[in-house]
Amino acid sequence: MTRVRMGMVGGGEGGFIGRIHRLAAALDGEVELVCGAFSADPERSRRSGAAWGLDPARVYPDWQVLLAAEAARPAAERAEFIAVVTPNHLHLPVAAAALEAGFAVFCEKPATRDLAEARALAEVVAASGRPFALAHTYAGYPLVHEARARIAAGELGRVRRVVVEYQQGWLAADPGGEPWRLDPARSGPSGCLADIGVHAFHLAEFVTGLEVAELAADLAAVVPGRRVEDDAAVLLRFAGGARGVLLASQVSPGEENGLRIRVYGERAGLEWFQEAPNTLWLKGNDRPAARLTAGGPWLGKVARALTRTPPGHPEGYIEAFANLYRAFAAAVRAGGRHAPPEAAWLPGIREAVRGMAFVDAALASSRAGGAWRALPADLAEEKTP
Template sequence: MKRKLRMGMVGGGNDAFIGAVHRIAAFMDGKIELVCGAFSIDPQISKQSGEDLFVAPERVYLNYEEMIEKESLLPDGERMDFVTIVTPNFLHFAPAKLALENGFDVVVEKPMTVSVEEAKELQETVERTGRTLCLTHTYSGYPMVKQAKAMVKEGHFGKIRKIIVEYPQGWLSRLTEREGNAGAAWRADPKRSGKSLVMGDIGTHAAHLAEYVSGLKIEELCADLTTFVEGRLLDDDGSVLLRFENGAKGVLMASQISAGEENAVRIRIYGEKGGLEWANEDPNNLIIKMLDQPRQLYRTGNAYAAPYTLSSFATHNTRIPAGHPEGLLESFANIYRNFTLTVTAKREGRTPTAEQQDFPTVYDGVRGMTFIDTVVKNNEGTEKWTKFVV
């Protein structure tokens, strides 16, 4: 394809948080352009957002149904190629399904849907239509997360025994949803957020990171959810014990009342021979701790000699020389770039490389929704362990 991929957006207007981050990430490599959108629930804000983003007025639509219908009727040379969906959780499924059914690829925010049933329906739709769905689990895009995954896979640490993943935030330590914060208001509303606030908003990121880096699937879990803030309708804190498929044990903590914390995502994995540690707030460092050896620090962007050479997955997702910090925006952009490379390869009849296909998909979305469901079921029930069955 000798042109940029054309992107449409559902949500992400001037009244939104993550939509602007998506645009920065999508545009970073110069291979995507924004051509249309239904940017807001409020038509005035949508119109103004389109104007601010230099989108042609006739392609700023009243709602996603109109956008998908009218874009489908445009000639090949103009029509959007894919839709980015950055609305509250309950508004992911319907636009994603409609877009896929009408021949468009999809980038959608997590949690993919608000129920396992919807998630499985999206999986069936992706399989039937042959379209590509990308789920933006942001933390999996970092070069040092890719390096960690590669080292686990090549057996550097031996058989994995223990996985500890944490995602503490402090921004919901008060009743923020009643303080005029629209993002907090829908997140704390079961009708718009889903069954769990903390697990939908950040727990799925942690669960995805644990499975992504370790390469192991969660098989059983035991969960404890709490609502600490009085008046809140959903949980704001959760601790989960995990059992993985190879006998490894894990602990997942997701919390939005960890007062004073920002986005302190951290993962530690230990095998028979050693372990690793990676943290979002220091993302260019990967700490390697081997039994009976001094600690090692792997850093993004270095051309280390063998046996320390960074994996092809880490280097493929690195943009600048070592020492110049890469961060969340680049990690997000890596997800968009791999999605773009995969979509382009498919359209040209080529098989995308493993590096190009390395982004979260509809299958991760189904696992994410199953994770939330299983955590809530275990927390509400009396059994000690609940099976994680997809």
Template sequence: MGFVGGGEGAFIGKAHRQAAGLDGRFELVCGAFSRDPENNRATGAALSLPASRCYGDWQQMLRAEQALPAEQRMELLVIVTPNHLHAPIAQQALGAGFDVFSEKPAALNLPELQALEQVLAGSGRRYGLAHTYLGYPMVWQAREMVRSGVIGTLRKVIVEYPQGWLSRDVAGQGNKQASWRDQPEQSGLGGCIGDIGTHAFSLAEFIADQPIEQLCAMLGTHVAGRQLDDDAAMLFKMADGASGVLIASQVCAGEENPLKIRLYGDKGGLEWQQEQPNSLVHRSLDQPLRILRSGVGQPWLCEAALQRMRLPAGHPEGYLEAMANLYGDFATAIRSNLPGPDAPGVPGIEVGLRGMAFIETVIASHRGDAKWTALVSPL
């Protein structure tokens, strides 16, 4: 694999490299880690890459890697840049014959993403998105329990993602991660709703196993001078009749990363929290509450969940392991030569399109006067 972005000082690039290396199925062979030549050189040296495979920019990297013999060149390009570069780099990489794993969102807007979809369809390559929370084993367990009717007919979904790191003007204090996220030309149309709201949205659709069809949204910007939203709340309706609530905010002072979802049917409910990812709470209408715990070999867990676990019960697995599951599924697709454009188990272009349609629908709902705004599938 090769990396674009993720130079020294960038959290998410390091997390990707650690996750991809966890199971030993990928080797980092090249990168264009930073526009800063010294940062780029230092990152490559720290990762024990030869100077000849540390490129000055991603265009040079694609040309040089494409020219190498097949047994030497990278196979998968990982994109961990600010949002505005995701689609342009992915398009060029797919056209050059490389598979792509990209940070989300997949593009700045829906037309840009639809153009990427067309390139992907004609490339014969595979494409994945880093919706990391969909890699957690107990998320798959919850999905299977909903699908198999354990909680009955789904009635209510409540998903929330509060963070507190943007409660102050940290961009004005020099925080680069906050700064580019508030620039529409780099971040896209949404701030909080694009950064973490899409995670809550995709988690709800994945576990409920049905799409959100209508929503009624309100956005807020609570810090003076901020260009994009830092707070969002909405009601929604799902395809099979369930109603729901989604809250995403980055100004909930004191919160860390407590993504949480609750689902209720006519027979019971489920609850999963990202900060306690090894536990899944199952509530029953006429039985005591039980807590299902992750762990290799637990006979009460579904096969999809067990396939994504590495350790016995009581040994916590977390964010890196969840992301590693996405990389593992991508490695299986490459090594098995499975046809694209998706790698089974990895969120792909359809998840990206749904997420982008969600962002634009939320903004339209916030700006409009209609009680309900249809979330029309762009597929």
């Protein structure tokens, strides 16, 4: 099997998520980083590429030069996809230009700064016919798939209640500098929801297989002077009648990456917590809670296929990310619009637009004092083929 060739925009020295992408992409030996424009500063980009042993001729001063130069290379050499790991304001321009130049795209979340940009990106994805994936990391955890499979198989009965939260504390005080996440020009009009709320939203829909139809939100910039919210509470109503609560906060001292989901159906419930990702709890009124661990024969086919080590040897964030990369490599090899079965679960442009529709509706609801707002009806019909 030949390795899929990756280019990267963003993720130069000092960048957070680009490093995780590089580690995850390399984990299974199916993807090779061949080029990049790693920083807005050409010298920083050059230093980064040199540190990782890349061919200096393929470490570019900016992303426009990268796309033009790589597209001009022979097909057997050029990057096949571009990982977009920059701040949010560059997702649309870079991803759209990459798709238009013939590359597949693996894009960080949130898809874009706002819903209008996400819809514009969706048009480019559709016109290009190239694979597009969105980096909802948590969809890569084996036990998230186990929860999803058990709910789909009816083990909980009809889902009635979803409680999902993503709590962080790092913005409880001024972090110093000017983080792009607090700048609406670079983050978009939302802070906390765009940054971590979209993960919680995606996880809720992904695990339950249900779609949020409407919501009521209370967003706040708790720390004075902030131009985007740092705390959010959202009530959810799913199509079909289930109800939910989504909490996202970056001002909860002591919380790290506290992403937790609990789903309750007519007969049973389940719980998964990102900071202990190798455990899935199953609960019922008529039995003690059961602890399912990763790697065991009690797991379904998909969860087992996404696990690399035996039970008790912990896998985590990088392995989950690597599962996204392995699925995306399969999609890139398949080449076209239709994902191969092993990549069918990968979040794509549909999830990208839904995430931004969630943020958009939450902002509108909160501005209207917490009034209920529907997600656009057309998004409920845009099923992936």
